[in-house]
Amino acid sequence: MSGTTTTKAAATATAWRRVVALSGGVGGARLLDGLQAALPPGALTAIVNTGDDFEHWGLYISPDVDTVVYTLAGLAHEARGWGLADETFHALGMVSRLGGEDWFQLGDRDLAMHLVRTRALAAGVSLSEITATLAARLGVATRVLPMADAPCRTILVTDEGELSFQDWLVRRRAAATVRGVRFVGSPPPSPGVLAAIAEAELVVIGPSNPYVSIDPILSLPGVRAALAERPVVAVSPIVAGRAVKGPLGEMIPSLAGRGASAAAIVAHYGSLLRGLVVERGDESDLGDVGVPVCATATVMHDRAARRALADDVLAFAERWR
């Protein structure tokens, strides 16, 4: 082992000025919320996966960006893991009655987000510009950067053919075994992404799915090279051999040929990582992963737990300042 920290470090977060976090949906969004609370306003930049963006009802939907924005605005539905807390589904009910597509759950207020964004995109505003506008309107202090303004689509190669993530997860209920993941499109990162990484004192990879939430970001031109120059710490999305949320637990065996574990996460990110944060107890099964490990409470049941994890991650990362 390269040094495991299990004591809870004192919060030193106020000293950080520029922190970047890479995020998919729920898990990453919750850590972002903790980091936003722990850091001075404006110190945090979120770079968010757009590989699962899709069109539905003619509207541009960016599931991970929306989850991040709603979570950072304090508006997310916590138990459900998507959409807004105070939400109704009257439009969806009527679409269903009218014979329209009703397989994707779109709430009435959520719909407003997609309507306003789709209008802006049609008027030539970029995804990153309209995301900044919408986040500001909802009072979000963190800079939220969609990873790219142009499409990079995540395709799952499954036993039942190639599927988009939404098709696979929502329509097929993750039934088909995933044999591979590929990305269609290799656009430049959106404006500010590479600069934010280059200027970051620390980059945190949130507890998101490496294959479908983080790899799309890493696939963009220049991102890996920029990250290689910075201290990068990942929070493991695998706790006690299982994914905290989502289909990752089943994807690791079929994609990596090994059991789901924090060690598999380290192996996946390879030389990018300078440190790993795992659930307390998981460090004993980890073996020598070649990087320092921080073991703490990583499952974020409430906002206090998010903040505590953020404090732990930042304290752990002090060694690379």
Next chain:
Amino acid sequence: MSGTTTTKAAATATAWRRVVALSGGVGGARLLDGLQAALPPGALTAIVNTGDDFEHWGLYISPDVDTVVYTLAGLAHEARGWGLADETFHALGMVSRLGGEDWFQLGDRDLAMHLVRTRALAAGVSLSEITATLAARLGVATRVLPMADAPCRTILVTDEGELSFQDWLVRRRAAATVRGVRFVGSPPPSPGVLAAIAEAELVVIGPSNPYVSIDPILSLPGVRAALAERPVVAVSPIVAGRAVKGPLGEMIPSLAGRGASAAAIVAHYGSLLRGLVVERGDESDLGDVGVPVCATATVMHDRAARRALADDVLAFAERWR
């Protein structure tokens, strides 16, 4: 006078097989609802104004078609005169919060109508086809034909320049005096319109605004010629010198240079009309309008009143069978 009927005629509606009604929004829709109740299922065809159709939030909105469909489905908000009875405005509230356009009141369920229609249009389905689908989904037995599949836009020439009807009515609250009306686009009537008129035993012009609701229909190639061959009866939208609803009362003086009255309606439609239905009491001020007049209760406060008016119109029209 050419013969005024003031006695309530016995309902003979079941004998009619093919009745066409021209309609704008609220008033026309309510008479359609009465005619639908009075006639055998399938006997009624509604030809509805699309001159005020517009795009909002990137969605295709057809205000009069929607009012007609909602009214015939028994779903309309009666007091408000637009939209659905059981409605919420959560998407609109969020659009407003996000800085989007919020001047047009779109309900959550209403939004579903526009979303499904806009998708269909984008996929190459015609306005008349998707209208038939949506009406059927909502259980409407009447054939609802948008007047045309291609655009014919009503433009109001006002003291403040040229405005669309929605701009003038909703955004400017009908403040600018209307000096003229013109139609941009002269598409063919939608499939079935001319045939429905040609086969009609009776054509009823609903108590809609002649300038902005009925004239757009009459402006389409072939419609006037087809109507000239059929018995056409209009229900006056002017009662006791005022419009039952909407801005017509102010439009007649500026557009026709005379006071608002049922006589102005007859003069406007001219030789198209074979008969006129007016509010009881208004017949005494009418003078000799050159066509038979039926005086009855034309203000439709409830569904029973719609049905009663429809019965009266049909009984009055027996003379042209």
